[in-house]
Amino acid sequence: MRSADISRDTAETKIRVRINLDGTGSYDNRTGIGFFDHMLDQLARHSLIDMEITCEGDLHIDDHHSVEDTGIALGQALAKALGDKRGIKRYGACLLPMDDALVRAALDLSARPYLVWNVDLPTPKIGTFDTELVREFFQAFSTHGGITLHVDQLHGINSHHIAEAAFKAVARALREAVETDPRKSDAVPSTKGTL
Secondary structure: OOEEEEEEEOOOEEEEEEEEOOOOOOEEEEOOOHHHHHHHHHHHHHHOOEEEEEEEEOOOOOOHHHHHHHHHHHHHHHHHHHOOOOOEOOEEEEEEEEOOEEEEEEEEOOOOOEEEEEOOOOOOEEOOEEOHHHHHHHHHHHHHHOOEEEEEEEEOOOHHHHHHHHHHHHHHHHHHHHOEOOOOOOOOOOOOOOO
16 A cells, blocks of 8 residues: 655644545545645545645744645655655646636656746735745645646636645646556656666
8 A cells, every 4th residue: 555654743833644645535634724724635635645634833823834844744745655656657737727717737756856836826815824835835745745846827816716726736636646557557657767
């Protein structure tokens, strides 16, 4: 089973992440940040990665540490669950519409982390959630997951729709990339022989 259980304890957050790459998209995400939990639920549901995340963070300061550290721990869990990446498709992409928003995500599980983020969320907040934290999450996730990740907003005027489309697009691209390639299920998808 391609799964991982990661704990991350700091002076700012206490996080536990459990994932199963071969799941059905079930989720139980409790970070204490409503909108962020909603986005993590979308990430699980549309990637078909079972995901349980708990976070106790310093929310009396703000949401930043909880969101960033969750991205770190989730990235670490993904890298651990993938192991040597033998048999995966490695690449994934999705063009995802959500009402006014249209977001494209493309990724490579290359072990070479890099984030290209061309997303403009027009409001500073979605409810009480700071919209700049969407990028912070994906920066931490891509860095610690070893993901080359490009996210581009093609259209959008509503911050909620744009952010949700970004999470769903990344989820669908991730679903494709972690799937087993039936034509090369015994090989690491690289001419180097390792990722």
